[in-house]
Amino acid sequence: MEVSEKLTWIELDKKHFFHPSSSIKDSYEKGPVVFMERGEGIYIYDADGKEYVDGLSSLWNVNVGHGRKELAESASEQMKKLAYTHSFSRFSHKPAVQLAEKIASLAPGDLSVVHFTSGGSESNDSAFKIARHYFKLKGQSQRFKIIARDRAYHGVSMGATSATGLSIFRELGGPLAAGFIHASAPYSYRCEECKPECKGDCAIESIYDLIEQEGAETIAAIIIEPVQGAGGVIIPPPDYIKAVRKICDKFGILMIADEVITGFGRTGKWFGIEHEGVVPDMITFAKGVTSGYIPLGGVVISERIYRELVEHSNQNFAHGFTYSGHPAACAVALKNIEIITNEKLVENAAGMGILLQQGLEKIKNELDIVGNVMSRGLLGHIEIVKDKTSKEAFSSSHKVASQITEQAFEYGLITRPIMYNNTDIIAICPPLIINEQQINQLLDILQESIKKIMGRI
Incomplete structure (x- = not known):
């Protein structure tokens, strides 16, 4: 999408689109975070052609992946x-x-x-x-x-x-x-x-x-x-x-x-x-x-x-x-x-879910701010903590899970921060068609994102 065209769409969005589950003020003043253009498999592409792993199946729902004609x-x-x-x-x-x-x-x-x-x-x-x-x-x-x-x-x-x-x-x-x-x-x-x-x-x-x-x-x-x-x-x-x-x-x-x-x-x-x-x-x-x-x-x-x-x-x-x-x-x-x-996607979710759990456990063992991981099939979470032994959380002002998901977004992975009652959680929910190589890609981006934020806090 040309820059001038993109700016036009951003202005139209700010003026006319009341976004669900979004900051009203940020939507009005800043416009959209991203314009998505198309999807294929576990990937989604923005208007500039950048590729993202859809690590949340959009809103926990694109089970068979994008672009199914x-x-x-x-x-x-x-x-x-x-x-x-x-x-x-x-x-x-x-x-x-x-x-x-x-x-x-x-x-x-x-x-x-x-x-x-x-x-x-x-x-x-x-x-x-x-x-x-x-x-x-x-x-x-x-x-x-x-x-x-x-x-x-x-x-x-x-x-x-x-x-x-x-x-x-x-x-x-x-x-x-x-x-x-x-x-x-x-x-x-x-x-x-x-x-x-x-x-x-x-x-x-x-x-x-x-x-x-x-x-x-x-x-x-x-x-x-x-x-x-x-x-x-x-x-x-x-x-x-x-x-x-x-x-x-x-x-x-x-x-x-x-x-x-x-x-x-x-x-x-x-x-x-x-x-x-x-x-x-x-x-x-x-x-x-x-x-x-x-x-x-x-x-x-x-x-x-x-x-x-x-x-x-x-x-x-x-x-x-x-x-x-x-x-x-x-x-x-x-x-x-x-x-x-x-396509035996229920079975694939079970099989890839084992790899996801193993990968999450590895991240937990290697990174000091990962306190807990949980998963079932292709639905998982990572909880970020200040201290593993005491389970002490970071103060809410740090918004560490948000920082990590923003960093992951820069690296090409869409996830979701969940911050509630002094817990910092990152949710993971990729399409059921995901394969072993793509699981590893998701986990690698996630781990690098956490490491990057660890260096800042």
Whole structure:
């Protein structure tokens, strides 16, 4: 792109584009950080032709990589035939039915009925409404509260924000919706109660404490991410999620697994919850179902819950979205799942995930400011600390994780800093098509970036 053309686009951006999740002041005064032009495989290219490793799959979602023409073709073919029809009032079409059947075949246990949305926030809001509606139909309208967790991220619509346990999101649009309460996050490395080794017991106890405090008869659901994504890529201790399932069974509470990030191969299984040997009552999904090529999300409901809804319902389910089950979006999702299956990308995520974990451990062992690393499949984190022994963090004014990600960006790697409650974390989430050479490229850039910043602080 010519300099004059680029400057024109920057000015137009500053004047007209209200960027999501960005500094309003910086957007207005400075304009965009970068103009992206095209993508191919695990790489994305800016308007000047510079190549970047997309180490976050854009927003945790470009699972099959960039530039997949077959996904564009699937949308085009469907649009030529039937671009759009709604699915209200029992209207239907083949792509939605085919996709619902396919997702049901991939989901664990008896999760077999799909309600479609346009994205993750809508999916989680829908799950909350379904849970509350379910108990109303059973004559338990007092069951409306949702237990989420500290450091949770469930989206930015009002219900999803209320479930989110990150203050920056909660403070923006308050007051929040009623009935959302938060238990402790199961982050063993930062647990101050279970030294020397945390097994997640205190995080489970905090759920019991909330149930005792609020009354089990008022709790409709517990929502958990199998791996907490935007809260720091936190993998729970072994058996933690099994313990949550036992709590739900004991008190008659529904269990919702938020698989918006972890679904469709990201962790080395089709759904992240499968690592735990647990079947929730609902799974919410989005992102990886289309690899971000077109907006789509949904809720997968257990056959048991759906049967009870059918049995007790005598009225219209007054909930849904204009684009629920959008024909073109469903067609793209079907092709995306076909690519993941045919190219064995779930298996690749598992295999490359082992290499990623080994590489992260190597970085931890070699660099003094890397205190902790975690990963599952192609989803990982590095926590930066001032002192490894004490786990002392740098002061928030240093913004070390931000410095490292900015340096990595200069070197051609896109990652994401997560700074919350005095923790400096760098998130890693490359496309599922990544190979061994590219894993090494990502890790090399990351290590060099950390070394560079170590020399400055």
